Each structure stands twice: as C-alpha cells, then as structure tokens.
Amino acid sequence: MTAVDTTPVTTSLNLGPARALSCRECGHEVPLAAEFACAECFGPLEVAYEFGAVTRESIESGPKSIWRYRDLLPVPPDVQAHPNTDPGFTRLVKADRLAAALGVKSLWVKDDTGNPTHSFKDRVVAVALAAARSLGFTVLACPSTGNLANAVAAAAARAGWDSVVLIPSSLERAKILTTAVYDGSLIAVDGNYDDVNRLATELAAEYEDWAFVNVNVRPYYAEGSKTLGYEVAEQLGWRLPGQVVVPVASGSQLTKVDKAFRELGTLGLVEATPYRIFGAQATGCSPVAAAYKAGQDVISPVKPDTIARSLAIGAPADGPYVLDSVRRTGGAVEDVTDEEVVEGIRLLARTEGIFAETAGGVTVATAKKLIESGQLDPDAETVLLITGDGLKTLDAVEDRIGPKAVVPPSSAAVRAALGK
Amino acid sequence: MTAVDTTPVTTSLNLGPARALSCRECGHEVPLAAEFACAECFGPLEVAYEFGAVTRESIESGPKSIWRYRDLLPVPPDVQAHPNTDPGFTRLVKADRLAAALGVKSLWVKDDTGNPTHSFKDRVVAVALAAARSLGFTVLACPSTGNLANAVAAAAARAGWDSVVLIPSSLERAKILTTAVYDGSLIAVDGNYDDVNRLATELAAEYEDWAFVNVNVRPYYAEGSKTLGYEVAEQLGWRLPGQVVVPVASGSQLTKVDKAFRELGTLGLVEATPYRIFGAQATGCSPVAAAYKAGQDVISPVKPDTIARSLAIGAPADGPYVLDSVRRTGGAVEDVTDEEVVEGIRLLARTEGIFAETAGGVTVATAKKLIESGQLDPDAETVLLITGDGLKTLDAVEDRIGPKAVVPPSSAAVRAALGK
Incomplete structure (x- = not known):
C-alpha cells in the first residue's frame, strides 16, 4: 500500500445540523466520520441531526438548487463556497394528461432529468462531495454501471478533484463515453459488477484520501435523496402529497423521501398530514416487492435480469427499511415486467413530453398497476419520481419505436401517409 | 388538398406586447399573423413590440421558466394556462476552472443542457406553440435533423397536440428514437435535408392548421431566443456582460441575444453598458465567419461538412444580421476545426463537469481561438452560450476517449494503473 499523506481530519468538523452517525439497528451513536457500519452490531449508520431554526422563508430565499436545504443536510454552512454541480430544484410537473390516462384525479411528476448529468445521482454525489471535503478527502470515487459514474466524474471535474470511477469492462460504449469525457481516472475492470x-470496498480501506461516495461516505451521500422529498413538498406549496411512488434499487431513496417528509412535519414546515409511500421495481429484479407481498421482513437476494439496469440491485441494502416505510405509511411495493416498463416510458413521453430512463418506466408502469389493483387511491394526490433520463437507456425502446412512415419527398405522399 | 375546418383566427388576437410584424429590410408593417416574408420586398418579418410596464420585480416574481419574461415575448398574458414544457431559467455557471485554462479573468457558462429536451430549442418551440395556439393552429410541425425534432415532438405531446416532424430517412437511429418516443407523426423522407x-414549406402552404415552427410561425419562434439574453442579464444580477460568444447556425440566436440586451437597456431593466457579441462556427460550415473576415455584407452559401451538425446550415438566413450585430458591437465571427470542436467539448467537461454537444464545443473552441488571437479581451467578463447536450452527439467523441486502463479485479492492478 502506498503511503498516504492526507489523513482525514475530523476535529472541529462542521457539517451543519449533522451531529452524529447513528446505527439504524441498535441506535448506537458515533461522532461524524467516514464510517458506514456500526462497530457494535454492524448495522448501517445514518446521519442524526440537531436542527436549528429553519423556516420556509429561509429556504425560499436560498439558491435554486439542493443548497436551499443546506440547513437540513450534512454539509458545512458555506457549502456553496466551493464549486460543485449545484443540482436539484428540478421541475415538479402537473401531469394532467397522464392523470387522465391513468384514471387518477391529481398527478405530479418530479422530473429529475433536468439535473446536471440528468439523474438524481447528482443530488447524492453533491452532498457526498461536500461532506467528503470536510472530512479531509481529496479524491471522489465510486463503483458504478451508469448514472452514478456520470455524476461522480462530472462533480469531481467541476470541483477540480481527481475521480476514480470503476466500471465493468463489458459496460456499453455509450456509458463509458459519458463518464470518460470528464477526464477523471476511469478504470475498466475485467469482472462483473459484484x-x-x-x-x-478494498480500495476504500487502502486509500484514506479516496471518498467512495457509496461506500465509506455512504451515510452522507444517502442523505442527498432527502432533497427530492423537500422539493416535492415545497413545490406543492408546502404540503405533503397523499401518495408518492418511488423506484427501488438499494431502497435508500424511498427511505430518505420518507425521512424528509417526517422531518418537514416535525419542524413545522408542513402540516404533518398522512401520506402513503409506494415502491416500484422491475419484476426481473424485485426482491423487495417479493418480500412485501410475502409479508416477510427479510429480503432474499435475486440475480437481476431486467432492462431497468439502474434498479438492478439483487441484494438491496435498504430493502428492510423500505418495507418499514411502506408498511408504516400504508403503501405497497409492486413490480412490473420489462414490457410494461417500455410501455411506461412511452406513456409518459406521449402524455407529458418527458422521456424517462427505464427506472422512470418502472415508476409509471407500477403506478398504473397499483391503480388497476386498487392499491393506489385514484382520488388522492399522487407524485411520481422520475429519476433519470431516457437518453441514457435508448436501447430499451430501440426495437419498439420509429417513424410512422417513410415517404418520398412529396406533400401528396405525406398526406397519404397521415390519411389526411 | 384536404378540407381544412380550422381557419386561423387573427381577430381579437392578444400576443401580449407584440403589436405587429415588421420587415427587417424595408420596415413595412403588417398585423400579427402567420406570415414570415414581407409582401413588399420579401424581406424577413420580425415581431415589433409595444412594451408595457415591466420591472425587475415583476419578472423576479414570475415562474422559474422563460414565462417570467412573458411581458417581453409574443405570447398571450395567460400563456401558462395551457400545458407546455416550461423551459428556460437554466443555470448560469461561474466557470473559474475553464477561465483559468483559457486565461481569462471572469467567465460564465450559460448551460442550456438543463432544458426539458436538453437544448435551447425548447425555448423557441415553447414560444412558437403559444403563439400558434393564439393564431388558431392545432398541429405543431417542423423539418429537422435533431434538437428541433425532439423539442417539437415533446412540446406537442405535453400540449396534447399532434405533431408532424419531417426528417431525412438517413438520420441516425438514436435521433429517430429520441423523437419517435413522443408518439407524434414522425415522417422519414427519402431525401436530404434540403x-x-x-x-x-410546401406543406405549410397546404395545411392551414399546421404550424411549422421554423417556417410559417418563424417570427414568433425566433423571439424565444431572446430569453437566453434576458436570463444571462438577470442571473448576472441585472447587468450586461462585456462579451458573449454565441454559436451561429441560421444566425437567429445571436441576433436575438443582441435584441434582448438592447431591449433590457431601453426598458431600464439594466444599465445600457457596452457589450461585444462574438459568433462561433465550425470551419466545415463557416459562411458567416468567411463573410466577416472578408469584410463582406453578403453570405456565400457553402456545402456543410462538419461534425457540428446542429450548426450545419450552409445558407444561414440571418447571416447578414449576424454581421450587423457583430460589427455594431465590436465583436467578431471566428471558426474552428472539427478537431478543435472535440477539444472544446473535452475542455469544458474536464474543467466544469458540463458535457456539451458539438455546438458547445464550437463555442468553447472559438472562445479559445478568439482569446489567443487577441480579439476577445481576457479582462472583460465573458459569457459562453452552451446550447445543447453531449448525450446527443456521442459519435463526435467516440473515437477519442475511453477508460484510462483496463485491469483485472485487484487493488494492486488499480494502483499500478494509476501509478499510485
């Protein structure tokens, strides 16, 4: 192992309202540091807070990015003093045409395709970067097969940090390009994603100045997903929706949206009205849906086989907490076939002009299935989280769509083709 | 020709501050209608205004989209009452690392990749749709080879309109998919873009209810580009930058940014400080740069041959007006090779984490060249317009970038590859 000259400094650490890391299983607390597993019980650590005075006005006067919620995140108060991609505050779209197609009364789409690298990963990476800087790290790293690789490479470039992104060497060329362009240290590994x-994990232990966003600084990283919940509530006019449908990969995002809604209620930023959280999976990788339906608390790992690759985590770390959130709020977890995923992508595009990646197709198709089965109340206000961009998963729709007609260059031919 | 039952209604038309169409050549005015060429001299028509009271406060209290400038656009006052993609108010990024690389003091990047379909075309199409609705049209149409096709198909889907998008049948599969997904009438034409x-143009004359955004409603459509200028000024804190570099295809965008800056000064929304406008072209399609350098007023058409396809207009309609703007403000038009375009894309990605399409590479590379030649003042504040997304032109970088190394799955191999 090479000599490391930068030791993370955790003294006089100021990560805003974050006060400790707390074990989700046993509640044991440790000071803020680059740790992710409880020394007592090996349970996952998450950030615990002591919030100061936060008001709607203080948030609304902030920047048009996730940093408007900096007083609710594990980042230093001067987080904006350092260059970062400033993600978030993406559109919340009133989706009346999709609502009509699905037969629901009031529907919103949270469209995270507008983020800097066009997925919600920019949110979590931005928080990870800010925390990592405070913790003394100097390199941003991750293992990834897609959206996360893009987000880490872009965020590091913007910050002037080196990045180390590890990908399976078999990854599709397009996904390699969209990471390589940022010119960090992109390393193709001869092996599968496991x-x-x-x-x-091995490298994170060896290099003390490398922050693997989803490994050694994962507790901070994960908190970035809370901003999706904050934004939905603020953009609805400071209230909680009745129902929200969230795609489930590791399950972290769903639990953090839940956490955000609860925090907003506790802090008095919204009225603590009841809400139900629904999880969406692809049938080809649906261990959480399977556990939910079987009434189990434990997730049985699966071998993923679905076009929704950004959700293809066979052993989702936060699966049990997803079950907690869903059961506590009266929601459900449902799964849909790849065929339905593609139909979901097309339905959203056709009705709202939003082109989502496969994960978005999962969310839309799951919402449809939940409505048809009566699990989702068509009269309650509903929000769908669309977390990534269709430009990144063109292969999913490739064989199913195309021009309506191919014609010679004459207006008569066009008229004939359109039947007009 | 089929019977048309919807005749555009132009009586009691309310397009906000727009009061007439005015010929850019002879000044002849006609009432607002779906016309684009002067009946007197065949010159191009543009929108003339009579602005009401517009203040910084009235704008700042508006939505976070181009509609905050609705009182400066040819759209009805209730433009937001109808569903549209709500583009605009994209990030203005302080680009300190790119500034250092280019050797300039203060540099900003206007990042229009955050628009709904990831290019500035969402702006112009949204304005065209709003005007077209008021003018009585019911179908949104265009000929296109890329960004415009995406924007028209998405905007029509969101509005619940049919769209007719005409593309050359030889168009790359990816560009067909990103339009076809919105499920309008995408027609592939056996022929070239001409x-x-x-x-x-033929179909626009035959179907009175089809609004071809860049043909029969072009005067309204073109005004949408003014919003880039408005946003830059507002995001700088209500002042004009000293220099702005704009990519030139038809040339319309550059002239509208100029128009926006002048309007803001006239209306007292900013101090009318001097600014210089620079045009950026790819050498493989640089008729405006050629005319500028030769000191000519007339543009000689060229046959485009460049990877910057979104700028590949060989006979740019607004070329002469670009020359006017550039010469009046003390700017210039410069062009760069395809090799430099790719380097421009990579430089922006590496320094700021922003992945631009080829047109963005043209803008960055041109800025670099203008600085090196002393035409662009390194001490004046400069804004670069990045108008489209790198995800759409992956082929341009495909052969030039990739992983730093391919290694077996061991940390020793990673260390060796990184020389650490």
Whole structure:
C-alpha cells in the first residue's frame, strides 16, 4: 500500500445540523466520520441531526438548487463556497394528461432529468462531495454501471478533484463515453459488477484520501435523496402529497423521501398530514416487492435480469427499511415486467413530453398497476419520481419505436401517409 | 388538398406586447399573423413590440421558466394556462476552472443542457406553440435533423397536440428514437435535408392548421431566443456582460441575444453598458465567419461538412444580421476545426463537469481561438452560450476517449494503473 499523506481530519468538523452517525439497528451513536457500519452490531449508520431554526422563508430565499436545504443536510454552512454541480430544484410537473390516462384525479411528476448529468445521482454525489471535503478527502470515487459514474466524474471535474470511477469492462460504449469525457481516472475492470463493488470496498480501506461516495461516505451521500422529498413538498406549496411512488434499487431513496417528509412535519414546515409511500421495481429484479407481498421482513437476494439496469440491485441494502416505510405509511411495493416498463416510458413521453430512463418506466408502469389493483387511491394526490433520463437507456425502446412512415419527398405522399 | 375546418383566427388576437410584424429590410408593417416574408420586398418579418410596464420585480416574481419574461415575448398574458414544457431559467455557471485554462479573468457558462429536451430549442418551440395556439393552429410541425425534432415532438405531446416532424430517412437511429418516443407523426423522407425543408414549406402552404415552427410561425419562434439574453442579464444580477460568444447556425440566436440586451437597456431593466457579441462556427460550415473576415455584407452559401451538425446550415438566413450585430458591437465571427470542436467539448467537461454537444464545443473552441488571437479581451467578463447536450452527439467523441486502463479485479492492478 502506498503511503498516504492526507489523513482525514475530523476535529472541529462542521457539517451543519449533522451531529452524529447513528446505527439504524441498535441506535448506537458515533461522532461524524467516514464510517458506514456500526462497530457494535454492524448495522448501517445514518446521519442524526440537531436542527436549528429553519423556516420556509429561509429556504425560499436560498439558491435554486439542493443548497436551499443546506440547513437540513450534512454539509458545512458555506457549502456553496466551493464549486460543485449545484443540482436539484428540478421541475415538479402537473401531469394532467397522464392523470387522465391513468384514471387518477391529481398527478405530479418530479422530473429529475433536468439535473446536471440528468439523474438524481447528482443530488447524492453533491452532498457526498461536500461532506467528503470536510472530512479531509481529496479524491471522489465510486463503483458504478451508469448514472452514478456520470455524476461522480462530472462533480469531481467541476470541483477540480481527481475521480476514480470503476466500471465493468463489458459496460456499453455509450456509458463509458459519458463518464470518460470528464477526464477523471476511469478504470475498466475485467469482472462483473459484484467484482467491481468488492474492489471498491478494498480500495476504500487502502486509500484514506479516496471518498467512495457509496461506500465509506455512504451515510452522507444517502442523505442527498432527502432533497427530492423537500422539493416535492415545497413545490406543492408546502404540503405533503397523499401518495408518492418511488423506484427501488438499494431502497435508500424511498427511505430518505420518507425521512424528509417526517422531518418537514416535525419542524413545522408542513402540516404533518398522512401520506402513503409506494415502491416500484422491475419484476426481473424485485426482491423487495417479493418480500412485501410475502409479508416477510427479510429480503432474499435475486440475480437481476431486467432492462431497468439502474434498479438492478439483487441484494438491496435498504430493502428492510423500505418495507418499514411502506408498511408504516400504508403503501405497497409492486413490480412490473420489462414490457410494461417500455410501455411506461412511452406513456409518459406521449402524455407529458418527458422521456424517462427505464427506472422512470418502472415508476409509471407500477403506478398504473397499483391503480388497476386498487392499491393506489385514484382520488388522492399522487407524485411520481422520475429519476433519470431516457437518453441514457435508448436501447430499451430501440426495437419498439420509429417513424410512422417513410415517404418520398412529396406533400401528396405525406398526406397519404397521415390519411389526411 | 384536404378540407381544412380550422381557419386561423387573427381577430381579437392578444400576443401580449407584440403589436405587429415588421420587415427587417424595408420596415413595412403588417398585423400579427402567420406570415414570415414581407409582401413588399420579401424581406424577413420580425415581431415589433409595444412594451408595457415591466420591472425587475415583476419578472423576479414570475415562474422559474422563460414565462417570467412573458411581458417581453409574443405570447398571450395567460400563456401558462395551457400545458407546455416550461423551459428556460437554466443555470448560469461561474466557470473559474475553464477561465483559468483559457486565461481569462471572469467567465460564465450559460448551460442550456438543463432544458426539458436538453437544448435551447425548447425555448423557441415553447414560444412558437403559444403563439400558434393564439393564431388558431392545432398541429405543431417542423423539418429537422435533431434538437428541433425532439423539442417539437415533446412540446406537442405535453400540449396534447399532434405533431408532424419531417426528417431525412438517413438520420441516425438514436435521433429517430429520441423523437419517435413522443408518439407524434414522425415522417422519414427519402431525401436530404434540403428536400425535407422544401417539403415543409410546401406543406405549410397546404395545411392551414399546421404550424411549422421554423417556417410559417418563424417570427414568433425566433423571439424565444431572446430569453437566453434576458436570463444571462438577470442571473448576472441585472447587468450586461462585456462579451458573449454565441454559436451561429441560421444566425437567429445571436441576433436575438443582441435584441434582448438592447431591449433590457431601453426598458431600464439594466444599465445600457457596452457589450461585444462574438459568433462561433465550425470551419466545415463557416459562411458567416468567411463573410466577416472578408469584410463582406453578403453570405456565400457553402456545402456543410462538419461534425457540428446542429450548426450545419450552409445558407444561414440571418447571416447578414449576424454581421450587423457583430460589427455594431465590436465583436467578431471566428471558426474552428472539427478537431478543435472535440477539444472544446473535452475542455469544458474536464474543467466544469458540463458535457456539451458539438455546438458547445464550437463555442468553447472559438472562445479559445478568439482569446489567443487577441480579439476577445481576457479582462472583460465573458459569457459562453452552451446550447445543447453531449448525450446527443456521442459519435463526435467516440473515437477519442475511453477508460484510462483496463485491469483485472485487484487493488494492486488499480494502483499500478494509476501509478499510485
């Protein structure tokens, strides 16, 4: 192992309202540091807070990015003093045409395709970067097969940090390009994603100045997803929706949206009205839906086989907490076939002009299925989280769509083709 | 020709501050209608205004989209009452690392990749749709080879309108998919882009209810580009930048940014400080740069041959007006090779984490060249317009970038590859 000259400094650390890391299982607390597993019980650590005075006005006077919620995140108060991609505050779209197609009364789409690298990963990476800087790290790293690789490479470039992004060497060319362009240290590993993940954990232990966003600084990283919940509530006019449908990969995002809604209620920023959270999975990788339906508390890992690759985590770390959130709020977890995923992508595009990646197709198709089965109340206000961009998963729709007609260059031919 | 039952209604038309169409050449005015060429001299028509009271406060209290400038656009006052993609108010990024690389003091990047379909075309199409609705049209149409096709198909889907998008049948599969997904009437035409364009003009004359955004409603459509200028000024804190670099295709965008800056000064929304406008072209399609350098007023058409396809207009309609703007403000028009375009894309990605399409590479590379040649003042504040997304032109970088290394799954191999 190479000599490391930058030791993370945790003294006089100021991560805003974050006061400790707390074990989700046993509640044991440790000071803020680059740790992710409880020394007592090996349970996952998450950020615990002591919030100061936060008002709607203080938030509304902030920047048009996730940093308007900096007083609710584990980042230093001067987080904006350092360059970052400033993600978030994406559109919340009133989706009346999709609502009509689905037969629901009031529907909103949270469209995270507008983020800097066009997925919600920019949110979590921005928070990870800010915390990592405070913790003394100097390199941003991750194992990834897609959106996360883009987000880490872009955020590091903007910050002037080196990045180390590990990908399976078999990754599609387009996904390699969209990361390589930022010119960090992109390393292709001869192995599958499990091999890459293992390697990341190994490297995180060896290099003390490398912040693997989803490994050694994961507790901070994960908190970034809370901003989706904050934004939905603020953009609805400071109230909680009755129902929200969230795609489930590791499950972290769903639990953090839940956490955000609860925090807003506790802090008096919204009225603590009841809400129901629904999880959406692809049938080809639906271990959480399976556990939910079987009434189990434990997730049985699966081998993913679905076009929704950004959700293809066979052993989702936060699966049990997803079950907690869903059951506590009266929601459900449902799954849809790849065929339905593509139909979901097309339905959203056709009705609202929003082109989502496969994960978005999962969310839309799951919402449809939940409505048809009576699990989702068509009369309650509903929000769908669309977390990534269709430009990144063109292969999913490739064989199913195309021009209506191919014609010679004459107006008569066009008229004939359109039947007009 | 089929019977048309919807005749555009132009009586009691309310397009906000727009009061007439005015010929850019002879000044002849006609009432607001779906016209684009002067009946007197065949010159291009543009929108003339009579602005009401517009204040910084009235704008700042508006929505976070181009509609905050609705009192400066040819759209009805209730433009937001109808569903549209609500583009605009994209990020203005302080680009300190790019500034350092280019050797300039103060540099900003206007990042229009955050628009709904990830290019500035969402702006112009949204204005065209709003005007077209008021003018009585019911179908949104265009000939296009890329960004415009995406924007028209998405905007029509969101509005619940049919769209007719004409493309050359030889268009790359990815660009077909990103339009077809919105499920309008996408028609592939056996012919080149000139054939497709001619066909559009023919169809615009035949179907009175089809608004070809860049043909029969072009005067309204073009005004949408003013919002880039408004946003830059507002985001700088209500002042004009000293220099702005704008990519030149038809040339319309550059002239509208100029128009926006002048309007803001006239209306007292900013101090009318001097600014210089620079045009950026790819050498493989640089008729405006050629005319500028030769000191000519007339543009000699060229046959485009460049990877910057979104700028590949060989006979740019607004070329002469670009020359006017550039010469009046003390700017210039410069062009860069395809090699430099790719380097421009990579430089922006590496320094700021922003992945631009080829047109963005043209803008960055041109800025670099203008600085090196002393035409652009390194001490004056400069804004670069990045108008489209790198995800759409992956082929341009495909052969030049990739992983730093391919390694077996061991940390020793990663360390060796990184030389650490």
